[in-house]
Amino acid sequence: MEKDGAKTYVPVKWSAELETGFADVDAQHHTLVGLLNKAGAALNASKPALLEHLLQELIAYSQYHFETEETLMRRCRYAENAPFEAATHLNQHRSFTSRVHVMYDTLIEDGELQPRELLDFLSSWLALHIRHTDQLLVHFLAQASGWERK
Ligand SMILES: [Fe+2]
16 A cells, blocks of 8 residues: 555546536546546555556556547538637647657656656646537537537
8 A cells, every 4th residue: 555645646526617518528527537537546455456457458458549529520521610729629639649658668667657647747738628628629529519418
């Protein structure tokens, strides 16, 4: 067990701010946050093999999730209709992907990164990205399709 309370991973709490109102996207965000919190619990319980497995799962699922969002973007012609927002969104997905792979390799292969640093990066990135960038996309999808948000 982690003795230093300040180093204990505190789970991300789901809140209304993380809810986009688009059921498929929300379900995938729930899965991502769930995997992150499970990884945090594995860290707190000093289970490195489980932590490594959950991080792999989370990284793979994030790629699947980005593909889902990017398919939605293509379907509603986001790049044509909101080029700045679309480019920003895609750049955030790309930079997350490259950064998280570097961090994972540094953690697993070099041991020069603390797992907590990767978890902190994941939790702050996800919360910020969902609250701002994904909300913009869903707002656009709602306008484009006439679909009503909850
Ligand atoms: Fe996104």
